Amino acid sequence: MSPFMSVAFASEGKEWSFPMPGLTATPEKLVVIGVKENGLFKPTEVVRPGQEDSKRPSRPASFPFEANLLPLLDHRVFGVEERVQLSSDTAGVVIRCSPGRRPAGVVFSAAGYRLPLGMRGALRIEGQGSTGFGLALTAPGEDAPERPSGGMQALPSSIPSATWRNTDGVRNLVVTCPQGDATVTISALHLVPDSVGDHRGVGSWIWDLRPWLADPGRLVDEARREGVDRLYVQLRIEGGQVEDAAQIVRLIEVLARADIAVHAVEGDAAMATSAGRAHALDRARILQRFKQAAPGLRSFQYDIEPYLRPEYAADRAAGWREWATTVKALSQVFGEPIEVVVPFWMIEDAAGEQALESVRGSIGSIAVMAYRTDPAIVEQIAQPWLNWQGADAIPVGIALENGTVPDEYHRTYVRARRGEVLLDRSEDGGAVRILTEQISDSKTKPVFSLSHEVEVNSSRISFMNARQTLAEARRRLERTLSAWPGFGGLLIHELLGPGQ
Known part of the structure; x- marks a missing residue:
C-alpha cells in the first residue's frame, strides 16, 4: 500500500475533483499540485498531460x-x-x-x-x-x-x-x-x-488602504524608506462608487506631493469570461469617474490570470483570447492603455505570445511575475521579456514576491491496477478525482497510484520578508536589468505594511 494514500489528503472524508475536459487518450501519469495543512495534502490543481507542448523549443x-x-x-x-x-x-x-x-x-x-541579447x-x-x-x-x-x-x-x-x-x-x-x-x-x-537611462524606481502593491487613510504621512515615510516611488492600490467599490473616496483622494494628493505615483489595481481570473468581463467593465466605469475626482490617480493595472480557471487546461488558446478581449475592452473604457500583470512563462507559450501581440496597442506597461529569489534565475526569466520587440515602447517591470507563501507539493501518480486517483470521463467532459480509498483499474475509468512526491520550498519563490537577502537581490537586479532600455523597474509584493 502506498505511504501517501488518499486518506492523507485534507478531504474531510470527501473525494476531490478537478475538471479535465477533452482528454481523449489515457496518460501514463498525472501530476497533482497542492499544499499541506496540518500535515495533510490539500490538492489545488492537476497539470494537464501534454501541457508542455505549447512551449517553444528550448534555447540556450x-x-x-x-x-x-x-x-x-x-x-x-x-x-x-x-x-x-x-x-x-x-x-x-x-x-x-x-x-x-x-x-x-x-x-x-x-x-x-x-x-544576452538586447543588453547594453x-x-x-x-x-x-x-x-x-x-x-x-x-x-x-x-x-x-x-x-x-x-x-x-x-x-x-x-x-x-x-x-x-x-x-x-x-x-x-x-x-x-x-x-x-x-x-x-x-x-x-x-x-x-551599462546603466541605460535614469533609475527605474520600485513599485509595490497595497490591497487594503484602510489602515493608511488616517495617517497618509506614515505611508509616505514607509514608501520612502523602502525606495518605493509608485504604488498599486486596490479600491473598494460599493453601491456604484469607491468607498472612502474623500479620504483616498486626500491620500493620493499627499503621495503625489512626495513624488509617489498611485495606480489602481484590479484583477480576477473570471475577467477572462464574458460574464466576468461585463462585471470588470462596470467597475472600470466607476474607477474612471473616480479618477476625475482624483486626477493624481495615474493609471490602471489589471492582474487577470485565465490559467487559474479549470477550463483553461482544455483550451489555453481560448483562455488567452478571452484575456485579450478583456484587455482591449478595458483600454477602450478608460480611453488609455492599461498595465497588465502576466506570468513569466506567457511569452514562451505560443497562445500567450499571440495574445500579447494582439493587445499591443491597448497596454502601456507590463509587470512580469518573476517570482524567484535567486537573482540569476530572475535575470534569465526577465530577458525574453526585455528582448521582446515591444519592450522599448512598452516598459517591462519585473515583479518579486516578499510575502508569506506556503510550500508547494507535486505528487506524481502513475497507472496502476489499483489506485486512489481516477480519470473519469463519464460526465461534464471529464475530471480527475482523488478518492478516499483505492479502487481497481478499468478501461472506462483508469486509475493511478502515487509514485512520488516533490516538495517545492517557498524560499525559491518568495523572500519571505528576509530583508537583507531582498536588499542584495534588489541591488543586483537594478544594476543588471538596467542594461535593457525596456526595463521598467522592480515591483515587490508585500513590501509595505505593518511589521514590514
Whole structure:
C-alpha cells in the first residue's frame, strides 16, 4: 500500500475533483499540485498531460551576470603552423604563441549558452601578458578573422555588446596570436552591463488602504524608506462608487506631493469570461469617474490570470483570447492603455505570445511575475521579456514576491491496477478525482497510484520578508536589468505594511 494514500489528503472524508475536459487518450501519469495543512495534502490543481507542448523549443541560456564565465567555456587551439601552446593554471588560461605568418590562436566556446541579447554593455576580458593579440566574436563554425580589427594593446579589454546585439547571441570568443613571440594569461571573462537611462524606481502593491487613510504621512515615510516611488492600490467599490473616496483622494494628493505615483489595481481570473468581463467593465466605469475626482490617480493595472480557471487546461488558446478581449475592452473604457500583470512563462507559450501581440496597442506597461529569489534565475526569466520587440515602447517591470507563501507539493501518480486517483470521463467532459480509498483499474475509468512526491520550498519563490537577502537581490537586479532600455523597474509584493 502506498505511504501517501488518499486518506492523507485534507478531504474531510470527501473525494476531490478537478475538471479535465477533452482528454481523449489515457496518460501514463498525472501530476497533482497542492499544499499541506496540518500535515495533510490539500490538492489545488492537476497539470494537464501534454501541457508542455505549447512551449517553444528550448534555447540556450544566457551567460550569467556577476560571475566569471571562463570556467563555463571550452577552449581549443587553431592554426596550420601549430605554433600555439595552451595550458591552464590557477591564474587562468595561458596562451603561448611562437613566431609565424599564418592565422593562429585559441577559440573559446560554451555549448548551451549565449550572450544576452538586447543588453547594453560589454564582454570584459581580464588578464595580463604581451600586447598585440586580437579579439573577435564569431559564430560557431565561422573561420577566425585573419587580422581582427582593433588589436589588443593590453588586458583588460572589452568587446561591446553592439557586436552581438543583432545576432542570436551564440558566439565564440577568438583570441588571435600576433606574428611574433607572445604570451597572455586570460584570468576571467565578465559581462559588464551599462546603466541605460535614469533609475527605474520600485513599485509595490497595497490591497487594503484602510489602515493608511488616517495617517497618509506614515505611508509616505514607509514608501520612502523602502525606495518605493509608485504604488498599486486596490479600491473598494460599493453601491456604484469607491468607498472612502474623500479620504483616498486626500491620500493620493499627499503621495503625489512626495513624488509617489498611485495606480489602481484590479484583477480576477473570471475577467477572462464574458460574464466576468461585463462585471470588470462596470467597475472600470466607476474607477474612471473616480479618477476625475482624483486626477493624481495615474493609471490602471489589471492582474487577470485565465490559467487559474479549470477550463483553461482544455483550451489555453481560448483562455488567452478571452484575456485579450478583456484587455482591449478595458483600454477602450478608460480611453488609455492599461498595465497588465502576466506570468513569466506567457511569452514562451505560443497562445500567450499571440495574445500579447494582439493587445499591443491597448497596454502601456507590463509587470512580469518573476517570482524567484535567486537573482540569476530572475535575470534569465526577465530577458525574453526585455528582448521582446515591444519592450522599448512598452516598459517591462519585473515583479518579486516578499510575502508569506506556503510550500508547494507535486505528487506524481502513475497507472496502476489499483489506485486512489481516477480519470473519469463519464460526465461534464471529464475530471480527475482523488478518492478516499483505492479502487481497481478499468478501461472506462483508469486509475493511478502515487509514485512520488516533490516538495517545492517557498524560499525559491518568495523572500519571505528576509530583508537583507531582498536588499542584495534588489541591488543586483537594478544594476543588471538596467542594461535593457525596456526595463521598467522592480515591483515587490508585500513590501509595505505593518511589521514590514
